[in-house]
Amino acid sequence: MNMLRTDASSANPARQSCCARSALDLDASFCEECGKPLYRCMAHAECGGLLDEGDMCPVCVNLELSLNAGAASSVREGGKLALPLTIRNASNVGRPLFITGLWITENDGPPRELKLPFARIEPQQTANVAVRTEILKYAGVHQVDLLIAVSTRYQWRQEEYVFSSNIIFPVEPKDPGGPATTINVNAQEVGAGFTVYNPTRIEADRSAGAPPQIEPLRLSHKRADAAERDYHKRGLDNGIRVPRDVELVWRGFSPDEAPFDGPIVKASGMLIAGRNSRRAGNDICLRVGEGLDELSLSISRLLFSLYIESGAFKLRAEGQYGLKVNDRQLKRTETMTLKSGDVIRPVVKAPSALSISVAFEIEHDDVRRIILTRESAK
Structure with a gap:
């Protein structure tokens, strides 16, 4: 049994609860308990959020990435793979997210920007996009890196961020006489990822009454601060950044x-x-x-x-x-x-x-x- 895995760490944590309590007083500039300055979200009147150490409001920007349940595709040397990506705005307040860019990079190659049929995702809503690889020329381990740029807006102001995630999967040698390898989402496997099955195994399991996978696979992701500079999403054109605590x-x-x-x-x-x-x-x-x-x-x-x-x-x-x-x-x-x-x-x-x-x-x-x-x- 081969495994396809995803790698990335979680996003920055939210500010301490004592700061959130002090921020309820709109005249307060510093936390009365820990003494730290209070950097409120630009939409604090709507979300009540404070900025984390990365100058991001985790209340407004709560992004979830996953691959659709039941996704399957043959992946052999010389073929392509389609990864059905779901983007979810998991914010618990009424703050939409705007997707301002999505790029895919394969095995350290140049990034490709994908055209999206959507831009705005309402809170607790999802949007889907098919991430298609280039032709997989060689058998072995293949890596797909994703960069997704999102923004949150309030009145005339806008804050943009970039997140990264990656997927690693095996590409089977080209063998016209053998069975095709099928990739199916299996979110219950230890380590989280795809599990690669032989189609005859799938058919056998189905005939035996095994239930199909119905849960999507959650992809971990992290802030990509270097990409935020490179893609001019945050900071100045020369790569210089002005933090909120300047x-x-x-x-x-x-x-x-x-x-x-x-x-x-x-x-x-x-x-x-x-x-x-x-x-x-x-x-x-x-x-x-x-x-x-x-x-x-x-x-x-x-x-x-x-x-x-x-x-x-x-x-x-x-x-x-x-x-x-x-x-x-x-x-x-x-x-x-x-x-x-x-x-x-x-x-x-x-x-x-x-x-x-x-x-x-x-x-x-x-x-x-x-x-x-x-x-x-x-």
Whole structure:
């Protein structure tokens, strides 16, 4: 009896329960029991989830992969194998998952992207896709690696992740005179996997009244952080990633104009900037001078928001007058990824009157500090 097996480890665990209890207070920024910062999911209002160590909400992103029960196919040297894959959104809250990519790699060959007839999977629902191998040219052990990219969305924001799984199975030598080898799902075998049967054995078992397999085979999977960078699903195009716990450092701001240095720990996960003072609800007060002069009045009360999304530092224009980043003018609701060296210019009609420069400090391809420096015309 030969075995086809799957290999991968489980996903990252959820945050401690004490943090979840503290996060019920939306004004809380740190866990009152363990002292850790509370990094809430962007959809915390719907899911109540906290981000795990990989910046993922395990409540919203609960993916299950399996191979269909009763799947069978001949697999011989020179043939192909179809693996009927089922993707399930196992989230217990009303949060859909979006499948943004599926790739297959065989025996260290180049990846092939599969076209999917679906994109959205509702909670507790499944979608099916046939993963077909290339021609199996050689007998022996064959490996299929799967990469699946998923996203979760809330309002205009989106977080993307990539998971990997793999399947190993034997390819029988080509022998026209012998019986074909059939692969059937057998989820009850020790070690989890496919069991390879000879068709005559299957027929004999059926004639003896043995029940057919009715349970799908669960495939284990794990986060593929390297693939997330390579496929530009998380982080910047140059492979640099901005984690949710990145420290923001405010230079050139007075104490009443900007928050304390540190990560974004607000319940919304966003910082709001504009003409309004911090007492009026803004996190960053932007005024050219000390009072409300003409240039300051041209800055919207709510001008832009800053947040971390899919490993990138993002800005969203919120004000009716817009703003500039470098030489690009942003209109209301436009978003862009901020990079080291970018300059935010809040006063469109006088770009040099006030600016905020962005600088990254990087360690091991992760941005550990973002320094935001305020400068105004003399």
